[in-house]
Amino acid sequence: GNSVTQMEGPVTLSEEAFLTINCTYTATGYPSLFWYVQYPGEGLQLLLKATKADDKGSNKGFEATYRKETTSFHLEKGSVQVSDSAVYFCALSDPTSGTYKYIFGTGTRLKVLA
Amino acid sequence: GAGVSQSPSNKVTEKGKDVELRCDPISGHTALYWYRQRLGQGLEFLIYFQGNSAPDKSGLPSDRFSAERTGESVSTLTIQRTQQEDSAVYLCASSSPTGEHPYNEQFFGPGTRLTVL
Numbered sequence: 303g304n305s306v307t308q309m310e311g312p313v314t315l316s317e318e319a320f321l322t323i324n325c326t327y328t329a330t331g332y333p334s335l336f337w338y339v340q341y342p343g344e345g346l347q348l349l350l351k352a353t354k355a356d357d358k359g360s361n362k363g364f365e366a367t368y369r370k371e372t373t374s375f376h377l378e379k380g381s382v383q384v385s386d387s388a389v390y391f392c393a394l395s396d397p398t399s400g401t402y403k404y405i406f407g408t409g410t411r412l413k414v415l416a
Numbered sequence: 417g418a419g420v421s422q423s424p425s426n427k428v429t430e431k432g433k434d435v436e437l438r439c440d441p442i443s444g445h446t447a448l449y450w451y452r453q454r455l456g457q458g459l460e461f462l463i464y465f466q467g468n469s470a471p472d473k474s475g476l477p478s479d480r481f482s483a484e485r486t487g488e489s490v491s492t493l494t495i496q497r498t499q500q501e502d503s504a505v506y507l508c509a510s511s512s513p514t515g516e517h518p519y520n521e522q523f524f525g526p527g528t529r530l531t532v533l
Contacts, residue, residue: 308458402447
């Protein structure tokens with residue numbers, strides 16, 4: 303079945319450090335891939351998405367590239383800020399499933415120190 | 417416009433009681449999903465509605481869980497005879513796969529935090 307594996311957290315970085323959060327997936331068909339973010343006390347928000355191989359999603363300085371050959375969708379940011387402290391979730395949606403339900407990773411908590 | 421709303425935001429109940437959780441999706445969104453987020457774990461899919469029908473109930477953990485949707489709008493998730501392991505944040509999401517977001521982006525509500533004592 304479909305699954306998403308995400309690196310364990312928490313990840314603690316200093317401000318302006320480079321961020322990578324690894325995400326790999328297993329899926330039948332050609333899933334769409336997403337990163338959602340959950341800021342403290344807030345609901346899940348879409349951060350970025352990619353719908354086909356080699357697509358790059360980007361938003362707020364974050365980027366992730368859909369790599370079919372390595373079944374990965376790693377999240378990166380060149381210079382993190384304290385305000386990026388949140389929990390990040392990788393998810394896939396298999397368009398062929400007929401339901402488009404999300405399969406989520408377990409989430410990675412990021413803490414950025416000033 | 418208005419986003420997905422859920423009520424109540426918090427619910428504390430005693431073991432064995434029934435609870436109802438409500439979701440108001442974004443107007444016009446045909447697809448509605450319920451997920452569960454238990455402490456320290458990822459989000460688990462529970463049920464999917466397309467219109468008022470639920471073609472995928474595969475994530476409901478037991479027959480104590482049920483859900484309905486009416487008017488292609490509001491959905492209610494009911495948990496009967498609650499157990500402590502039901503304690504979690506229950507999230508609702510809606511989407512419009514044939515609308516402006518063909519990649520099936522889901523919009524999430526703030527969740528209902530359920531605590532079963």
